[in-house]
Amino acid sequence: MIAEIGHYALVLALGLALIQSVVPMAGARLRDDTLMGVAGPTALAQFAFVAVSFAALTACYVGSDFSVTNVFENSHSTMPLIYKFTSVWGNHEGSMLLWVLILSLFGALVAAFGTNLPATLKANVLAVQSWIAAAFYLFILMTSNPFLRLPQTPFEGRDLNPILQDLGLAIHPPLLYLGYVGFSISFSFAIAALVEGRIDAAWARWVRPWTLAAWMCLTLGIAMGSYWAYYELGWGGFWFWDPVENASLMPWLAGTALLHSAVVMEKRNALKVWTILLAILTFSLSLIGTFLVRSGVLTSVHTFASDPTRGVFILMILVLFIGGALALYAWRAPALKQGGLFAPISREGALIFNNLFLTAACATVFVGTLYPLALEALTGENISVGAPFFNLTFGPLFVPLLLVVPIGPLMPWKRGDLLGVAQRLIGAAAFALIVIAATFAAIGGGPVLAPFGIGLAAFVMAGAVTDFIERTGLLRVPFAVALTRARGLPRSAFGTMLAHSGLGLSALGIVCASTWGVEQIVSLKPNASVSLRSYDLTFDGMVTRQGPNYSETIAKFTVRQDGIVIGTMEPAKRTFPARQSSTTEAALLTRGASQLYLSLGDPNDDGSITVRLYHKPLVLLIWLGAVVMFLGGGLSLSDRRLRIGAPKPAARPALQPAE
Amino acid sequence: MTRKRRRLVLIGSSLGVLALAAVLVLSALKDSIVFFNSPTDVVEKKVPPGSRIRLGGLVKPGTLQRGDQLAVRFEVTDGNRAIAVSYQGILPDLFREGQGVIAEGMLDTDGGFKADSVLAKHDENYMPKEVADALKKQGHWKDDTGKKK
Numbered sequence: 178m179i180a181e182i183g184h185y186a187l188v189l190a191l192g193l194a195l196i197q198s199v200v201p202m203a204g205a206r207l208r209d210d211t212l213m214g215v216a217g218p219t220a221l222a223q224f225a226f227v228a229v230s231f232a233a234l235t236a237c238y239v240g241s242d243f244s245v246t247n248v249f250e251n252s253h254s255t256m257p258l259i260y261k262f263t264s265v266w267g268n269h270e271g272s273m274l275l276w277v278l279i280l281s282l283f284g285a286l287v288a289a290f291g292t293n294l295p296a297t298l299k300a301n302v303l304a305v306q307s308w309i310a311a312a313f314y315l316f317i318l319m320t321s322n323p324f325l326r327l328p329q330t331p332f333e334g335r336d337l338n339p340i341l342q343d344l345g346l347a348i349h350p351p352l353l354y355l356g357y358v359g360f361s362i363s364f365s366f367a368i369a370a371l372v373e374g375r376i377d378a379a380w381a382r383w384v385r386p387w388t389l390a391a392w393m394c395l396t397l398g399i400a401m402g403s404y405w406a407y408y409e410l411g412w413g414g415f416w417f418w419d420p421v422e423n424a425s426l427m428p429w430l431a432g433t434a435l436l437h438s439a440v441v442m443e444k445r446n447a448l449k450v451w452t453i454l455l456a457i458l459t460f461s462l463s464l465i466g467t468f469l470v471r472s473g474v475l476t477s478v479h480t481f482a483s484d485p486t487r488g489v490f491i492l493m494i495l496v497l498f499i500g501g502a503l504a505l506y507a508w509r510a511p512a513l514k515q516g517g518l519f520a521p522i523s524r525e526g527a528l529i530f531n532n533l534f535l536t537a538a539c540a541t542v543f544v545g546t547l548y549p550l551a552l553e554a555l556t557g558e559n560i561s562v563g564a565p566f567f568n569l570t571f572g573p574l575f576v577p578l579l580l581v582v583p584i585g586p587l588m589p590w591k592r593g594d595l596l597g598v599a600q601r602l603i604g605a606a607a608f609a610l611i612v613i614a615a616t617f618a619a620i621g622g623g624p625v626l627a628p629f630g631i632g633l634a635a636f637v638m639a640g641a642v643t644d645f646i647e648r649t650g651l652l653r654v655p656f657a658v659a660l661t662r663a664r665g666l667p668r669s670a671f672g673t674m675l676a677h678s679g680l681g682l683s684a685l686g687i688v689c690a691s692t693w694g695v696e697q698i699v700s701l702k703p704n705a706s707v708s709l710r711s712y713d714l715t716f717d718g719m720v721t722r723q724g725p726n727y728s729e730t731i732a733k734f735t736v737r738q739d740g741i742v743i744g745t746m747e748p749a750k751r752t753f754p755a756r757q758s759s760t761t762e763a764a765l766l767t768r769g770a771s772q773l774y775l776s777l778g779d780p781n782d783d784g785s786i787t788v789r790l791y792h793k794p795l796v797l798l799i800w801l802g803a804v805v806m807f808l809g810g811g812l813s814l815s816d817r818r819l820r821i822g823a824p825k826p827a828a829r830p831a832l833q834p835a836e
Numbered sequence: 837m838t839r840k841r842r843r844l845v846l847i848g849s850s851l852g853v854l855a856l857a858a859v860l861v862l863s864a865l866k867d868s869i870v871f872f873n874s875p876t877d878v879v880e881k882k883v884p885p886g887s888r889i890r891l892g893g894l895v896k897p898g899t900l901q902r903g904d905q906l907a908v909r910f911e912v913t914d915g916n917r918a919i920a921v922s923y924q925g926i927l928p929d930l931f932r933e934g935q936g937v938i939a940e941g942m943l944d945t946d947g948g949f950k951a952d953s954v955l956a957k958h959d960e961n962y963m964p965k966e967v968a969d970a971l972k973k974q975g976h977w978k979d980d981t982g983k984k985k
Contacts, residue, residue: 411929521845533850537857544861549869559872561890561940562865569864574857698906698925750929759929778906778926787906789926 180245183233184324187274190226190281191314193219197307201300202372213300217288220303223310224278224285231265231278234323238265244330247271247323253336253755255726263347264337269471269487270323272350276467277313279351279358283387284310287362294383301369302362309361312494320487336726336755345405349398353425356395357463360432362387364460367453368502371509381443381452386814388439388456392432393810399425400803411761411776413791415690415799418567423546424466430539431459434532441528445590447519450510451532457506461499462539468495469546523593527585534578541570579633579684582677583640587647601647605639630688637681641674672813676806683802686770690796698778702785710792712773713737714746719786727751729762732777732786736766743768748777748788770797870940875917878943885943891919891951892938900933912937912949921949928956 197219204212234247238261243249251268252261260267266275284306291299317323366384370376402425407415416422435455441448468491519525545562552558583605587598613632620628646652648666651659699707701716708714717733731749735742746764753759763776771794778787872890873883883889896918899911906925910933911918921939931937931954939951 518839518842521842521849529846530849533853537853540854541857541861544865548865559890560869561872562869565868566864569868570857570860573860574853700906761929776926779902781902787926 179233179236179240180242180324180326183230183237184322186226186229186233187314187318187324190223190230190277191311191318193223193226194307194311194314197223198304198311200304202304205297205300205304205373208297210296213296216300216303220281220284220288220306223307224281227274227278227281231274234271234274235262235265238262241334243332243334244326245323246325246327249327249331249334251337252334253726254333256337256342257725259344259347260337260342264341266350267337267341267346268323270317270321272354273313273317273321273471274323275351276354276358277310277317279354280306280310280313280361283359283362287387291383297373298366298369298380298383301372302365305365305368305372306361309365309498312497316487316490316494320490333755336753339727339751339753339756339758339760340409342753343405343409345401345409349401349405351398352394352401353398356391356393356398356432357425357428357466359387359391359394360428360456360460360463362391363435363456364502367456368505370453371505374509374512376449376453376513378443378446381439384456385436385439385443388432388436388459389810389814392429392436393807393814395425395429395432396803396810397807399429400800404800407796408763408765408774409760411763411789413694413696413763413774413776413789413793415687415796418545418564420546421470423542424469427539427542427546428459428462428466430535430542431455431462434535434539435459437528437531437535441525445519445525447525448529449515450513453510453513454506455532455536457499457502458536461495461502462543464495464498468492519590520592522588522595524585524588524590526593527581527588530581531578531585534574534581538571538574538578541574542567545570576633579637579680582637582680583643586640586644586673586677602640602643605636605643608639609633609636624692627688627692630692631685634681634685634688637684638678641678641681644670644674644677668816669813672809672811672816674809675812676809679802679805679807679809681802682798682805683800686795686798686800686802690793690799694791694793694796697790698787699790700781700785700787702783705785707788707790709773709790711738712743712792714773714775714790716786716788724751726755727753730777730780732788734764734775736773746773746775748775750777767797770795770801772796872938874914875912875919876914878919878949879917883943885945888940888942890938890940891921891949892936895931895933895935895937897933912939919947919949921951921954923951923954925954927954931956 197216200219201213201216204210204215236242237245237248238252239258241248241252241254241261243252247268247270251264251271256264264271266272284303287294287299287302287306291302294302363384366380366387370380399422402422403415406417406422407413435452438448438452438455442452468488471487471491545566549560549562552560583602584598587601609632612635613628616628616631645663648670649659649662651663654662695709697707697709701707703716703718706713706715713736715735715737717735720731720733722729722731729749729751731747734746734748736744736746744766746766748764749762751760751762761776763774766773766775771792774791774793776789778789780786870888870890872892873881875891875893877883878889878891891912893912893914896911896913899909899918899920901909903909907922908924908927909920909922911920913919921941923939923941935956938955939949940953940955941949941951944950
């Protein structure tokens with residue numbers, strides 16, 4: 178019964194979406210307030226129905242109703258309750274339901290908080306949003322219905338894929354989807370602007386908070402996924418350039434570019450046409466990501482099932498929306514009015530630099546991810562493009578980007594003075610040089626590029642500090658004055674500083690962990706020791722333990738540093754009888770921002786065990802940096818002038834501190 | 837600066853960055869892509885020793901041997917030909933005899949394959965797609981599950 182309610186609610190949501198995709202747009206054409214007014218309530222109702230549908234599926238999972246095919250295939254009665262919740266989206270059908278839940282949530286948010294949007298813009302935005310929603314409801318109902326029943330109720334479920342039974346998974350997909358799908362709002366705004374043929378700085382003011390919110394979630398979602406892969410897959414790597422990871426990185430790169438170009442548009446009324454294109458591209462990349470992950474053209478942990486009809490259906494959605502949007506863009510964009518003038522050396526110029534390099538980096542990832550697919554389709558030849566390709570292409574494009582990060586915020590709008598900015602950055606540059614020299618001295622030879630990488634990261638972070646000092650006049654004016662000035666600074670300025678320093682932190686972590694991470698694979702008998710760097714690990718013996726739906730073999734290790742016990746590590750192998758499969762549970766020991774990583778290999782005949790041991794210096798900074806970026810975004814979002822459903826530009830008090 | 841000159845600078849620098857990206861992509865593609873081959877491909881295409889490839893197929897039952905220092909040897913087959921693979925390190929969780937595997941590395945001069953990484957399938961439903969295709973080509977593919985696929 179519950180499953181049928183869920184199914185029915187989804188059909189009703191589709192009906193509402195169809196109404197919402199036509200009526201408000203017609204209303205906007207005819208300037209009919211009643212017709213336009215349909216959009217708000219339908220958007221809210223749509224969200225309510227999808228939420229009912231999602232709740233119904235969740236109820237089936239929690240109640241272990243194995244007569245529902247989807248529950249039977251992905252759940253087990255002995256599974257802990259938390260994983261019964263997370264397995265709702267740990268499979269293809271359920272994750273698509275989560276996708277549309279978030280899509281309708283964003284629609285409802287625009288309807289609820291967009292009260293001061295111009296009526297026609299709001300109606301158009303919600304209509305476009307509904308086109309996307311209708312396409313995906315159809316997709317779910319026709320090819321991936323999670324509510325189908327089995328003819329006979331099985332006694333027990335097949336269990337969730339064991340590597341997905343993890344807390345990291347509980348948070349990773351919802352965050353990632355909030356990001357992916359959040360960009361649909363920017364897309365809908367862009368299409369609505371093209372339909373109306375009118376776009377101004379106020380448009381950017383409305384779009385920016387939505388983009389920012391989506392970008393924050395995507396940042397955190399990617400970081401969570403990377404951390405999950407790091408500790409769960411047992412390879413000790415944090416990024417594999419796997420096509421599925423690239424699928425989430427591409428919208429992030431384009432979204433970051435969009436975030437920056439929207440600033441130019443809002444503040445200077447320039448780059449309008451480009452910003453619209455970026456908004457379209459960002460969501461298109463999100464759709465391509467969905468296609469890559471969900472269609473089964475790629476094989477990875479994320480490919481839950483491969484059914485050709487699904488691939489074709491998503492491909493059709495893709496062609497329709499991306500092709501349609503770009504065609505509309507080509508038709509309407511030339512009619513949009515050009516924006517203000519600026520010199521190449523200016524804040525606008527720096528932001529264009531940022532956009533150029535971000536989109537170029539995004540393009541290289543795109544080529545690397547899709548080239549193998551294209552080649553296979555055209556010639557049948559099977560190739561893989563791995564980390565070396567991306568290191569060679571992505572790396573060189575990201576270095577200049579990082580170099581310019583500190584320069585941009587110090588540059589004035591319209592016309593800048595590179596020499597003046599350089600003078601102000603002398604402190605940061607000197608700091609970076611000292612860091613490089615100190616690193617060289619400390620390591621005494623070894624990899625040459627790494628100290629420069631660290632110096633670059635230091636420069637980015639010092640640049641953020643310089644920005645703060647310059648804006649407040651700290652060191653130049655009395656402390657009290659600087660404090661007052663700091664208080665007067667808009668929160669978005671602090672957001673920028675925080676996000677940029679987060680980028681520096683991540684870069685530092687990536688350079689350190691990948692350059693000085695050491696790996697050792699050894700076979701150990703009980704009571705034998707192994708040492709790595711300054712740590713000594715003693716293998717104390719094996720124990721077995723019974724979990725709720727698995728049994729595990731744990732190797733107990735005592736870790737000593739300079740003869741003093743600093744902790745124990747318990748890497749394990751879990752065997753899940755329901756799927757007859759096993760997972761490796763790595764053990765982590767955190768010292769500051771560095772980690773010892775221990776993962777268990779195969780047992781040998783002579784009673785010894787094989788372990789893989791890593792020391793990863795400063796590895797936690799990679800994800801900490803992402804969290805700092807997220808916080809920076811949040812600070813920016815909380816800025817009065819950027820609040821979701823931002824106030825009308827005219828409402829801004831005349832005496833705002835200049836930026 | 838006039839609008840025209842500004843636009844020239846903008847277009848020029850965009851093209852510059854794009855060209856840089858294109859050069860990087862092309863040079864990287866030349867050096868760092870790896871071709872997938874089944875054991876039959878290796879024999880028929882006469883893949884030269886020393887070039888990096890991915891070798892995919894099933895682990896031939898009864899061929900897995902473990903040596904000292906985590907050395908392992910096993911044979912990869914597509915039902916038609918089999919190639920001996922040597923590897924040093926920890927095998928993935930789901931590595932089993934009779935199941936799909938992809939090994940990356942290069943052929944040595946005596947026809948064996950020296951792998952530096954070994955990937956196995958992720959779960960019971962999953963077979964590396966390249967392996968499934970290669971097996972289908974050799975006519976040894978059995979749709980074992982008959983569900984979901």
